[in-house]
Amino acid sequence: MPKGLESSHASALRDQLEKLRELQYPSADLALDGDSLDVATVVAVARHGLTPHVKNDPEIQKRILQSIRVLDHHIDSGWVVYGVNTGFGGSADSRTEQLKKLQISLLQHTQSAIITASDLARGQIDQDGQSHVVPSAWVKAAMVVRANQNLRGHSAVRIVVVETLLSLIQHDITPMVPLRGTISASGDLMPLSYIAGALVGDPNISVTVGSGDDRKVMPACDALKQCGIQPVELQPKEGLGLINGTAPSAALASLVIHEANQLAVIAQALTGFTADCLLGNVEWANEFIHRIRPHTGQVEAARNIRSFLQSSNFVVGLDTKKRTGQGLWQDRYSTRTAPQWIGPYLEDLALAQRQIEVELNSTSDNPVIDIGTHNDHAAGEIYSGGNFQATAITSAMDKTRTALQMIGRMLFSQCSELINPATNNGLDPNLVFGDPDESYTMKGIDVNMGAYMSELASLAHPVSSHIQSAEMHNQGINSLAFLSGRRTMEAVDVLSH
Numbered sequence: 001m002p003k004g005l006e007s008s009h010a011s012a013l014r015d016q017l018e019k020l021r022e023l024q025y026p027s028a029d030l031a032l033d034g035d036s037l038d039v040a041t042v043v044a045v046a047r048h049g050l051t052p053h054v055k056n057d058p059e060i061q062k063r064i065l066q067s068i069r070v071l072d073h074h075i076d077s078g079w080v081v082y083g084v085n086t087g088f089g090g091s092a093d094s095r096t097e098q099l100k101k102l103q104i105s106l107l108q109h110t111q112s113a114i115i116t117a118s119d120l121a122r123g124q125i126d127q128d129g130q131s132h133v134v135p136s137a138w139v140k141a142a143m144v145v146r147a148n149q150n151l152r153g154h155s156a157v158r159i160v161v162v163e164t165l166l167s168l169i170q171h172d173i174t175p176m177v178p179l180r181g182t183i184s185a186s187g188d189l190m191p192l193s194y195i196a197g198a199l200v201g202d203p204n205i206s207v208t209v210g211s212g213d214d215r216k217v218m219p220a221c222d223a224l225k226q227c228g229i230q231p232v233e234l235q236p237k238e239g240l241g242l243i244n245g246t247a248p249s250a251a252l253a254s255l256v257i258h259e260a261n262q263l264a265v266i267a268q269a270l271t272g273f274t275a276d277c278l279l280g281n282v283e284w285a286n287e288f289i290h291r292i293r294p295h296t297g298q299v300e301a302a303r304n305i306r307s308f309l310q311s312s313n314f315v316v317g318l319d320t321k322k323r324t325g326q327g328l329w330q331d332r333y334s335t336r337t338a339p340q341w342i343g344p345y346l347e348d349l350a351l352a353q354r355q356i357e358v359e360l361n362s363t364s365d366n367p368v369i370d371i372g373t374h375n376d377h378a379a380g381e382i383y384s385g386g387n388f389q390a391t392a393i394t395s396a397m398d399k400t401r402t403a404l405q406m407i408g409r410m411l412f413s414q415c416s417e418l419i420n421p422a423t424n425n426g427l428d429p430n431l432v433f434g435d436p437d438e439s440y441t442m443k444g445i446d447v448n449m450g451a452y453m454s455e456l457a458s459l460a461h462p463v464s465s466h467i468q469s470a471e472m473h474n475q476g477i478n479s480l481a482f483l484s485g486r487r488t489m490e491a492v493d494v495l496s497h
Contacts, residue, residue, distance in 0.1 A: 008300045009346040012353070013261045016040045024048045031055035032144070032166075034151035037360040039353060042254040046141035051170045054151065054163055063153030066371040070380030071156040071237055075099070082367050082384050083240040089186065090472025103239030107200070110193035110243060113181030120176070120206055120217055134177040134191065134248075136208065141251030142177075142188075143169055143195060145360055146242065153371060154363040155241035164199055164232050165242075168207075171227040173198065175220065176206045177248075179486075183470055184249050185478030187364060187388035192243035198223075199242070201231030245364040246390040249481035253356045253393050256485055259492045260400050261349055264342070267407045268301055271338045272308030274414040275315055275331065278425045282309055283317030284336040297350075298343030305338065332423065334413035341410050345403035352396035364388050390481035397484035398462045404491040405460035411495075412453040419446045452497050459491045 016039060022028060023044035030041060030052040044050035054060065074081050080095070087094035088106060096102055119133045147165045150157040168174070175198040181190045197205035198220040205220040209227075224231055232238075275282050282305075283289075290302040309315055316322045322329075330336060366388050370381045419442045421429040430446075432439040463480045470478060 009261065009297065009350050010265055010300065010304055012350065013265060016258070016261070020044055020048070023050050032148045032151055032162075033057060033060060034148055034153070035361050037145065037148045038357050039254045039258055039360075042141050042144060042251060042360065043258050045144045045169065046137040046251070046255060052144050052147065052166055053170075054147075054159060054166065060151055060153070061159055063371055064151070064157070064159050066375065066377060066380070067153050067156045067369040068158065068235075069377035070369050070371055070382065073377045073380070074382055075236060081237070081382055083244070084236050088240075090474035092474075099236040100234060103234040103236065104200070106239045106243065107193050107196055107202070110189045111197055111202075111205070113178030113190050115176060115178050115206070132179050134179050136174045136211070138248070138252050138255065139174050139177050139191075139195070140169055141255060142191065142248040145251045145254075146192065146195070146245060146247035148360065149245055149247060149362065149364060150241060152361075152363050154368045155365050156235075156237045156369055157241040158235065158238065161199065161232050161234075161238055161242070164229060165195070167227075167229050168198060171223075171229065172210055173220075173223050173227065173229075174208045176208060176217070182248070182482050183468075183475065183478040184246065184390040184394070184481035184483070185388070185470065185475040186366070187243070187245040187390065188248040188482055189243050191248040191482070192245065196234075196239060196242040199232045200234060201225075241365055244366055244388055246359055246362075246388060246393060246481065247364070249390045249393045249479075249485055250356060250359040250364075252482060252485035252489065253352075253397055254360065256397065256488045256492060257349065257353050257356055257400060259496075260404060260488070261353070263404065263492065263495055264346060264349055264407060265304070267411060268304045268338075268342060269308050270411060271335055271342075271414065272305045272312075274418060275305075275309060275335045276312050277314075277418055277427065278331070278335070280315045280331045280335055281317045281322045281329070282306075282315045282331070282335075283321060284331060285309065285318070285339065290339060293340075295340075295343050295347070297346035298339045300346055301342040302339035327425070332417060334410055334417055338410060342407065345406055348399045348403050352400050355392045355396040359390075359392055362387065364390070389477075390479040393481035394464060394479045394484045397481065397488045398464065401460055401484070401488040401491045402462075404488070404495050405456050408453055408456045408495050412449050415449050416446060419443070448497075452494055456491055456494045459487050459494070463487060 019040040030050055032052050033055040086092045116132055147162045150162050175195045177191045177194045182188045198207050201221040201224050203219045203221045206217055207220050207223045209216050209223050285302050285306045290299045364387045367382050367384045372379045417423045429436045430440050431442040433441055463484045469476045
């Protein structure tokens with residue numbers, strides 16, 4: 001077998017699910033260090049109540065303190081530092097000495113998106129069942145990702161700020177974040193500004209406290225007071241360090257890829273089930289065929305489907321060959337070429353997860369601070385760059401969405417083949433339970449599948465073709481990573497049908 005199958009898509013998913021199960025134990029502990037966050041951990045925080053804390057490691061505190069000293073040295077030396085004593089974006093030609101006020105101004109001008117009155121009601125949905133607010137699980141995921149990124153020591157964000165951010169999760173305080181309004185260019189400024197607003201106790205920022213029937217909506221200042229959390233007073237660069245980053249996009253992508261990987265494995269099982277129902281000639285799953293075209297994903301898909309069929313009493317071609325017979329000699333494409341169809345997308349999903357997990361443990365704000373290898377803060381440097389451009393996440397989500405659409409197309413074809421008496425190898429028309437003249441059991445589902453497939457296909461288009469220049473043409477290119485994540489979560493929902 002080709003090299004690399006020991007770390008196959010399915011085995012990686014198995015390990016991820018096992019870790020997620022362990023993280024749901026009451027004894028589970030999540031100590032953030034800036035380097036060790038993964039998809040399973042993000043899912044555990046977002047959906048299963050795992051509460052993170054900062055790892056008790058002197059090195060973490062040391063590198064954060066050193067980054068602050070480097071920043072202070074630049075300020076005291078009268079040097080220009082973007083976003084600390086300059087304006088923002090296309091207004092970076094302005095200068096100020098009001099460093100703390102500048103950070104509050106940053107939050108205020110980015111808290112500009114729309115939350116409606118119905119969103120602020122307890123149900124978080126309007127009369128048409130719509131919400132303009134990011135789901136709580138996504139926000140919690142974004143908070144743990146941002147905390148982890150800030151612990152890397154390149155952002156001059158004090159450890160007390162990170163600890164306060166994690167305190168929100170620990171007390172089940174979730175900022176209400178508008179669903180629309182970020183282009184994921186200078187990071188996800190808008191979503192993170194609402195999270196940062198909750199940290200400073202802004203009375204104009206609403207949060208939810210608790211969950212289920214006990215859930216309440218209140219101003220951030222009241223929630224902090226109720227839970228005994230001291231509001232943060234932002235120091236120079238801390239506003240920028242909190243909101244200029246990719247955390248919401250990376251967090252959402254983590255939740256998406258977790259679901260997408262499971263759907264990819266289920267699709268392989270359903271392919272085996274379809275072949276079984278059709279009394280298939282499954283020599284197409286023979287190891288030899290895939291050994292002579294050894295794409296990693298193709299070989300894995302064939303191996304998985306073979307394992308699903310191993311105990312079948314209906315198919316031929318696994319151990320014994322079909323040498324004679326009537327009718328269609330070989331299975332149709334939707335099953336016969338399933339390994340070749342699914343395989344490339346298993347590889348894409350694996351790459352997407354690697355991209356996401358790199359982002360979870362990356363510094364994504366601007367400017368970034370290099371503390372150097374010595375304790376001399378004068379030797380440190382501050383660089384303006386573009387790590388906030390979340391195109392890696394856009395890439396991960398666009399290819400995940402394409403994978404879901406292609407898997408859906410295969411399943412649609414398999415379903416049609418099972419229902420249609422012209423192709424289902426002797427099964428009753430429409431898979432009826434009774435008289436086919438009076439019963440049409442699966443006919444409605446055949447139509448439903450067409451609707452699902454059309455919707456899934458409409459979601460598959462890459463969002464990168466819809467980029468618009470923004471913010472005085474400073475953000476002339478932007479990733480739309482969060483939008484891509486939203487669309488891919490929709491695709492997950494459709495394919496799950």
